[in-house]
Amino acid sequence: MSSANWVVDVHKLHKKYSLGWFGTKTFHALKGIDLCVKPGEVFGLLGPNGAGKTTLIKILLGIVRGSGGTAQVMGLPAGSRAARKLIGYLPENLSFPSHHTAISALQLFGRLSSVPESLIASRSRELLHMVGLAGRERELVRRYSKGMRQRLGLAQALLHDPQLLVMDEPTDGLDPVGRSEIRNLITQLKQRGKTVFLNSHILQEVELVCDRVAILAGGQVRGVGTPSELTSQFQTQGTTKIRMELIGDFQSISHSIAQVADPFESLQLPTGNWQVSFAAGSQQQLDQLIDQLRQKNVSICKLDRTQLSLEEVFLTAVQS
Numbered sequence: 001m002s003s004a005n006w007v008v009d010v011h012k013l014h015k016k017y018s019l020g021w022f023g024t025k026t027f028h029a030l031k032g033i034d035l036c037v038k039p040g041e042v043f044g045l046l047g048p049n050g051a052g053k054t055t056l057i058k059i060l061l062g063i064v065r066g067s068g069g070t071a072q073v074m075g076l077p078a079g080s081r082a083a084r085k086l087i088g089y090l091p092e093n094l095s096f097p098s099h100h101t102a103i104s105a106l107q108l109f110g111r112l113s114s115v116p117e118s119l120i121a122s123r124s125r126e127l128l129h130m131v132g133l134a135g136r137e138r139e140l141v142r143r144y145s146k147g148m149r150q151r152l153g154l155a156q157a158l159l160h161d162p163q164l165l166v167m168d169e170p171t172d173g174l175d176p177v178g179r180s181e182i183r184n185l186i187t188q189l190k191q192r193g194k195t196v197f198l199n200s201h202i203l204q205e206v207e208l209v210c211d212r213v214a215i216l217a218g219g220q221v222r223g224v225g226t227p228s229e230l231t232s233q234f235q236t237q238g239t240t241k242i243r244m245e246l247i248g249d250f251q252s253i254s255h256s257i258a259q260v261a262d263p264f265e266s267l268q269l270p271t272g273n274w275q276v277s278f279a280a281g282s283q284q285q286l287d288q289l290i291d292q293l294r295q296k297n298v299s300i301c302k303l304d305r306t307q308l309s310l311e312e313v314f315l316t317a318v319q320s
C-alpha cells in the first residue's frame with residue numbers, strides 16, 4: 001500500500017518538551033518513531049505509563065507540535081484544520097456539563113464541531129441508537145453510569161462523521177459489561193469502514209479488538225504487528241515461566257534458585273510448602289537446579305512450565 005493511502009503516517013517523529021523556567025533542559029518524549037495505520041483497521045497503541053502515547057495522540061490532534069519528523073493524517077499535516085476535521089476524538093475522561101441531557105450535550109458538541117444545525121438532530125438520534133442510549137436521551141447525563149457516559153462520548157466523537165476515530169483509554173474504569181459494550185461498538189465502527197486508533201495500557205483489551213498493535217516504550221516503538229505476531233516475537237525471548245511447589249528449608253531453596261534465576265518470586269502456601277516462580281532458562285539449568293534441590297533435601301511436589309501472560313510478555317519487552 002502506498003503511503004499516500006495511509007490514514008496515519010508518522011515518520012521519524014520526535015518530541016522534546018522544554019523543562020524548567022527558561023526551557024534550558026529538555027525531555028525527549030518521542031525519539032524518532034515510525035508508524036502507519038491502514039484504512040479500516042483498528043490500531044492499538046500500547047505502552048506503560050510515560051511511554052509517549054498521549055504525546056503522539058496530541059500531535060495527531062494538533063494539541064502539541066512535534067519537534068522533528070512528520071505526522072500526517074490522510075495525507076494532510078497532522079494538526080492542520082483540514083486534518084482535524086477528519087478526526088473524532090474520545091478523550092480519557094470526557095466530562096459533560098452537569099445540566100445536560102444526552103440530546104443537549106450532543107447539540108453543544110455538534111455546534112462546537114461546526115456540524116450544520118440541520119444535521120445535529122438526525123445524527124444525534126442515529127448515534128444514540130447506535131451506542132444504546134435510545135430511550136435515555138432526555139435524562140441528565142450526571143445520572144448516567146460511567147459506561148453510559150463513555151458511550152455518549154463516543155457518539156460525540158462521531159457527530160461530524162470522521163474517517164478516523166482516536167480513543168484514549170476507552171475502557172479504563174469500566175466494568176466488564178461496559179468494556180464489552182465499548183469493544184462491540186469499536187467492532188461496529190470497523191464494519192462501517194471507520195479507522196480506529198486507540199491508546200491503552202490494558203493488553204487484553206487491545207488484543208481482543210485490534211487488528212494491529214504498536215508497542216511504545218521510552219519514546220520508541222519496540223514492535224508493530226498483529227497481537228499474535230507480537231506475542232510470538234517476544235515469546236522467543238525466553239519468556240516461559242517455571243513454577244515449583246517445594247517442601248524444605250527456605251534458605252536452601254532460595255540459595256539454589258538464585259543461582260539459575262534472578263529475580264524469582266516466592267510465596268509460602270497455607271500448607272507450609274513454598275511456591276517459587278521464575279523465568280525459565282535452559283533445560284540444563286533446570287536439571288541442575290533439580291539436582292541441587294534434591295541434594296539439599298528439598299522435595300519437589302509440583303513443577304509447571306507456563307507461558308507468561310501476554311501482559312507479562314509485553315512488560316518484559318518494554319523493560320528490555
Ligand code: ATP
Pocket residue numbers: 017018019027029047048049050051052053054055056201
Ligand atoms: P500515561 O499512560 O501515563 O498517560 P503516556 O504513554 O501517555 O503515559 P505521555 O503523557 O505522552 O505518556 O508522556 C511521555 C513523557 O513525556 C512522560 O515522561 C511525561 O512526563 C513527559 N511529558 C508529557 N507532557 C509533558 C510536558 N508538557 N512537559 C514535560 N514533559 C512532559
